[in-house]
Amino acid sequence: MTTAVENSKLQLQPEESRNVGGGTGTAVVIGGGIAGITAALVLAQVGIEPVLLEKRAGLGGRANSFYDKQQEMLVDECQHGTMRCCTTLDWLFQRLGVDGYIRYFDRLEFLDGDGIRSAIYATGLPPPFHTAVSFARFKSLTLSDKVAIGRALMSILVCPSWMVPANENMLNWLCSTHQTERAISRFWRPILVSACNEELQKISCAYGFKVFREGFLSTRTGYQFGVPTVPLSTLYSEPAIEAIRNLGGRVRTKTAVKSILFDSTNCRATGVLLQNGESISANWVVSALQCDQILRLLPTDSNASVHEWEQLAGIPLVPIMGVHLWFDRSIEIPPAIALLDRSFEWVFNRNALYPALRNSPAFLSLVISASSRFDAASREDVVALALKELGEAFPVVADAKLVHSSVVRWPKATISPSTEVHAMRSGPTTPYSNVVLAGEWTNTGWPSTMEGAAISGLNAAHYILQASGLPLPYRPGPMAPEGISRFIMHFGEWWYRRRR
Ligand SMILES: Cc1cc2nc3c(=O)[nH]c(=O)nc-3n(C[C@H](O)[C@H](O)[C@H](O)COP(=O)(O)OP(=O)(O)OC[C@H]3O[C@@H](n4cnc5c(N)ncnc54)[C@H](O)[C@@H]3O)c2cc1C
Structure with a gap:
């Protein structure tokens, strides 16, 4: 199945789409994190030969492990988790053949400071009421906490994505819905701070609403928490290298890029220069780096429009x-x-x-x-x-x-998934016609997560394919709303359109 590219920024004008990148051919993907892996995999699949360049010894980027000499074992640099609603990451796991290494929990266990244990789990009720029984039994919250939470969750579910107050932070929004202190400290904060890696007063509602809508409200299984049963480097590195090579792509680890090379017009990239002095030419350059890192790869005399990117270095x-x-x-x-x-x-x-x-x-x-x-x-x-x-x-x-x-x-x-950063997230296009951005910080709709990284890699690859006039391969979409949630969400769309 081929789905349309969702992000309107990806739609090219007919003239542009003829040959922006020089047609099919080659692409250099800089950075072997999840974004770079995904981009390289999709490009290789459709015949644009990628060479994935990663400065570290293995792939995985921030989702990685180190060798602990004392314990003689691979240890994750930090535990990573995912949720069932992260469909693009799940698709990537399947493509790498590692989906069997993710253990999903259908009971989310909580233990409060008084030693009381509760859990969120689904029963046979249709979404959004599938977790209602567990919520009613949640001993760390009182009835008034739960009534306030329930009211706010309904407001989130009924609010269409285009009406989400992205310029508002979650703390202000929660206060406006009269949440109790305990509801905030024992429900909203633990879930959102873990999911978004930021305090409530700095989380844009764009991300807070998304986590609850897609994770906890619209489907029966979206909330399930997935944890790898092998170290992260085992999950990503070798499987990704093998998958990309099997499709005809190349992967070079311990290979740092020093700069992106441009032609004399300074508008088109011609390839990259490596730290070891070697240069690699390509029709396309994909930067799958952290947001501030691409600036270091641009020559000082490059296109003046680079100042548009300088704000990237300022993303907190x-x-x-x-x-x-x-x-x-x-x-x-x-x-x-x-x-x-x-x-x-x-x-x-x-x-x-x-x-x-x-x-x-x-x-x-x-x-x-x-x-x-x-x-x-x-x-x-x-x-x-x-x-x-x-x-x-x-x-x-x-x-x-x-x-x-x-x-x-x-x-x-x-x-930081703040209201200011929400407005700064860009990509995959750049001021250069054949330099494309990926990375979890780009405009993916998700907070800075593995799911966002995988989506960004897909966005970058699909942009290149579309620009090259090639058919777009399958891309997973979000889970379809189920049960009563479907009707509530339809009602919300209708209601808000009518009020506009
Ligand atoms: C401690 C921690 C915990 C996290 N927990 C979670 C979690 O539980 N769930 C979740 O979904 N997300 C979590 N994340 C976020 C997640 O890890 C990232 O969003 C995701 O891995 C980013 O992937 P990426 O490919 O966009 O970037 P990166 O992983 O940063 O990849 C960029 C790659 O580029 C390479 N590189 C840099 N410069 C060069 C150069 N000059 N030449 C060649 N290569 C270069 C880097 O070595 C790196 O491998 C966590 C992140 C951290 C750090």
Whole structure:
């Protein structure tokens, strides 16, 4: 099935579409993260020969692992999770043949500061009421919290995407819907800060509404939380290299690009110059880098319109911190559980997640999103806080002895999904006719996530194909609304159009 390119910015004028990039041929894709992998895969599939260049030793970009010498194992730089509603990422997993390595949880477990455990899960009721029973039983919230949350969720569901107040932040919007303090601290904040990596006052409603509409309201399974059962580098690196090569593309790791090369008009790229002095020519150049990195690859005398891109360097980036703890004995806790009322938001039990570690002593990972308040904290303090919060949440941890720990800080983990940044996100087009942008920070409609990265790679590849007059291959769309949600969403469209 061929679907139309969704982003109107991708639609080319007939004259442009004749031969913007010099027809089929070759493309250099700079950056082997999820965006670059996706772009290279799609280009290779339709016969535009890509060469994917990645400066690190393996592919995966920010979704990667390192080798812990003390424990002699691959460890994720930080735990990554996905949701069932992330259909493009799921499609990529299938293309790489690794979808079997994602374990989806149909119960989302929460543990509050009073030690009370609750869960969100679906019953037989149609969406949006599929999780209503679990919500009614959610012990960490009172009836008045739940009534306020229910009202706000209905407002989100009924609001068509074109009416979402993208210039409003989630905290202001939640206050305008009279949420209780507990509803914010135990429901809205934990879900949105984990999903968007930013505090509520800096999350545009464009992203907050999207997470709830697509994740929790419109379909029965969209909320399910997916976690890899292998290290991230195992998930992405070798499978992606093999898949791209099998389609005739090339992949070069440990290959850093120094600059993009332009012709004498400075309007068209001719290829790239590598750090080792080698140059590679191509009809197309795809930048699948983090937002501020492409500027470093442009020659200082390049096209004056580059100033349009200078704002990219100003997009605020938000940190994430991950802590890995190894103990001397096994510890029985759930595979993945969200902590309420604490600094650490999630605990992952790797022994329960990785079949290979099932019988090993405990290996637990914790995550803090939007972690700038811990920027100055020492490694020792971070580990001590993790042990304290873990011990309070699961007394069984206090009996175990810590044998090794690792703190991973990502100062520039994701872009801030703020109202200002929402207006700054661009791509895939650039001032240069054959330089195309990918990367999770581009205009994907999603916060800075693996799903956004995969969508951006597809957007870039489809732009090139469309410009080259080639047929567009299949691209997954969002999950179709189900049950009563479908009617509520139709009603919302009708109602808001009538009021305009
Ligand atoms: C700590 C952390 C936790 C996260 N948790 C989640 C999560 O739970 N769920 C989720 O969906 N998302 C999460 N994310 C976000 C997700 O990892 C990113 O959105 C996604 O991986 C970005 O992919 P990308 O391909 O756009 O960019 P990147 O992964 O940054 O890829 C860019 C690539 O370009 C390479 N590169 C840079 N310069 C050059 C050069 N000159 N030449 C060649 N190569 C170059 C880099 O090495 C890198 O591999 C997390 C991110 C971090 C950092």
